[in-house]
Amino acid sequence: MAEEPKGVPLSELSLQQLGELQKNCEQELNFFQESFNALKGLLTRNEKSISALDDVKIATAGHTALIPLSESLYIRAELSDPSKHLVEIGTGYFVELDREKAKAIFDRKKEHITKQVETVEGILKEKRRTRAYISDAFQTKVQSQLATMNTQ
Template sequence: MATPSGQTVNVHDLDVPQLADVRKQLEDELAHLTNSFAQLNQAQAKFRACIENVAEISPNNAGKTILVPLTNSLYVPGKLADPENVIVDVGTGYYVEKTRTQATAHYTAKVAYLRSNLATLEETLQKKRDNLNYVTNILQGKLQAQAQAKA
């Protein structure tokens, strides 16, 4: 295990309170990473939904009534004037007009980017879980040794 100064410390050399602190830190990191993983999964699902929504638009839909989102929960009726072009949210409140093909490519790239980040994050989560299990086993062993020494 590495310390903030970059030195490596053998966890077997730590006493029970120090091991408990390391365990708590690993649990906190694991909770944060798990939350981040869930948020990335949600974002990926939203981008996939965008791909499906763009695919549903066709030239036959011109002039049809649609619901236009103003916020996450507020929609107003509108008419589809140009089915070949869509407005794409490119982040931080900026919107760009793109063709349906460009919009699909944009969202497909976002999904692929998130997929690679999710794979990396999943590996990190597994390493953190393994570290937590390792530290927990050492802590339990030391606690049992202390209990036997007292008995």
């Protein structure tokens, strides 16, 4: 049986070690925060895609619409067949689908991204808690050293 790794109590670390630990924790926290923000952006874009599907549902052939290429760039397009939709199914791969299949793909993406958001959100909470513990230990160590210096 493998033994569980034993941690070192924060109170036993030097100020320099606590500082390094705090720096590493902050970097991890920033990484997960960026990941969280990116996932939320994906979720928003997916919601816009679902909304666009609903908007096109009532369109007829020959209908003119503004099609988003990015957040701020739209092109005018004429719908030749509003029942068919071009959907990205992977990195740079698109497929033409009917409305129901396109909606199913967007719903699956939404479910998957939502699970990822929840996972990263849990990690963020834990990292914030860890950062608070390290910060408290650092402050306690500084106060202790200042008190020791003042009594000498």
